[in-house]
Amino acid sequence: MPTLILQGRNDFQVSPQKDFDAWKRALGGRSDGMFRLYPGLSHLFTPGPTKTTADYAQPAPVDPQVIADIARSIKVQPVR
Numbered sequence: 001m002p003t004l005i006l007q008g009r010n011d012f013q014v015s016p017q018k019d020f021d022a023w024k025r026a027l028g029g030r031s032d033g034m035f036r037l038y039p040g041l042s043h044l045f046t047p048g049p050t051k052t053t054a055d056y057a058q059p060a061p062v063d064p065q066v067i068a069d070i071a072r073s074i075k076v077q078p079v080r
Contacts, residue, residue, distance in 0.1 A: 001032075002032040002033070002034070002073070002076075002077060003027055003030065003032065003033045003034065004033075004034050004036075004069075004070070004073045005020070005023045005024070005027070005033070005034070005035045005036070006035075006036045006037075006038070006045070006066060006069065006070075007019075007020045007036075007037050007038070008037075008038050008040075008041030008042045008043060008044075008045055008046075009037055009038060009039045009040065009041065010040060010041060010042050010048070010049045010050065011041075011042060011043040012042075012043070012050060012051065013043045013053075014043065016037060020035075020037055023035070034069070034073055036066075036069050038063060038065065038066060041063055041066070042055075042056075043056075044056055044060075044062070045062045045063050045066040046060035046061065046062060046063070047060060047063065048060070
């Protein structure tokens with residue numbers, strides 16, 4: 001099954017250094033894996049730093065590049 005691993009670099013809930021890199025090490029050798037780390041984005045793929053989950057209460061748009069990468073990942077899936 002193809003994999004899509006996405007993470008915001010400003011994510012304080014899931015470590016970009018520890019967790020994202022662990023996924024890359026574990027699955028990076030696969031030809032059907034896609035990994036994207038987005039500078040300046042939070043856990044919710046919105047711009048700016050977040051320090052607590054209360055920061056998520058502020059409405060913010062999901063970054064368009066994240067949406068494009070998800071769409072691209074879906075489009076390349078084989079028909080079943």
